[in-house]
Ligand SMILES: C[C@H](O)[C@@H](O)CC(=O)C(=O)O
């Protein structure tokens with residue numbers, strides 16, 4: 001049973017110096033320090049259960065997200081959890097429609113990242129109180145309750161409440177078998193960890209050899225800064241993985257539209273399944289033009305990790321601008337908004353391949369994609385979830401990968417509770433790790 005009144009919300013700026021090793025680097029984000037605004041909510045219930053949520057950031061700017069979380073806190077404090085989840089659509093609407101704060105959004109940018117952190121913590125708390133991992137909480141929920149968590153504002157021209165209900169009711173068929181299948185085999189994953197842009201060719205080769213030994217069959221390589229470098233790196237990786245294994249490419253928004261088409265025509269010989277974020281994430285028609293040019297070459301368009309909200313996804317789908325849709329657990333307004341995007345993807349029959357390149361994103365998004373398979377898509381065709389092999393050791397309930405697949409988490413919650421010791425050490429700027437690094441920079 002859901003219980004307790006939210007009595008405290010705290011938020012901390014936690015940063016990991018990943019830029020020192022080039023981990024996470026790409027053509028636009030050359031020095032990312034994987035970071036999180038880490039939210040913990042407590043209740044007055046006697047169980048002592050806390051809800052933990054994050055939103056992912058890249059270092060600088062995390063303090064701005066922390067401010068935005070604090071600005072939203074009054075919407076959560078002193079509310080009964082029962083009232084929040086009993087009218088989750090209304091609560092989502094309240095957070096995203098704050099008459100003053102929405103001016104610095106709406107439903108986009110820092111304020112939306114902060115919304116995700118707060119709501120991720122609420123979902124963690126709810127699932128922990130129910131004694132279930134979030135994916136299972138969602139799978140066991142009846143379609144009407146699921147639909148009651150979604151704000152359909154701005155998307156009813158493609159997905160109404162009735163459409164959503166119908167899709168979820170259809171998804172009930174065969175659900176038990178798919179749950180069993182997930183528990184036995186897990187959800188297929190691909191790795192990005194071998195080929196960050198800042199890695200040397202030697203590191204790329206070494207990590208790729210190890211990944212092959214570990215059973216990985218799908219790989220993503222960063223491209224977009226220098227064509228000669230891209231050709232060399234793609235040749236290395238294609239030679240190592242052979243012609244059959246799957247290769248994806250990610251340009252992280254580096255190109256203009258014609259440049260994207262020209263550049264990818266030169267990389268087409270490496271047979272990428274998709275080019276990810278070829279241009280600005282806001283350019284829906286640009287994505288459509290790139291897609292029109294590249295699909296005949298066998299290259300699909302993937303995007304979503306920096307799509308502001310469900311409206312952008314709606315238009316990408318309407319414009320036939322993508323072949324692979326990449327939800328993000330922190331960019332969108334938590335589970336609530338992701339549910340609406342999963343359902344729109346189902347309606348347009350576009351496979352969802354979630355983004356997970358960041359701290360804690362693998363932990364979160366595994367819940368959404370496992371739920372999607374069991375209750376919505378019922379298909380694994382052309383579907384896989386990103387995996388990056390960084391920073392899992394800082395979480396109490398880290399992801400478990402077996403045979404290159406995500407095994408469904410069994411612990412209650414949303415899997416992003418961090419180890420207190422890790423938070424203390426990496427808190428910016430006064431955690432032990434940062435004190436040392438900042439002192440070294442001064443000398
Ligand atoms: C800055 C991040 O590491 C980004 O490169 C992640 C990404 O694009 C992905 O995982 O995809």
Ligand SMILES: [Mg+2]
Nearest residue numbers: 250276277305
């Ligand atoms: Mg990407």
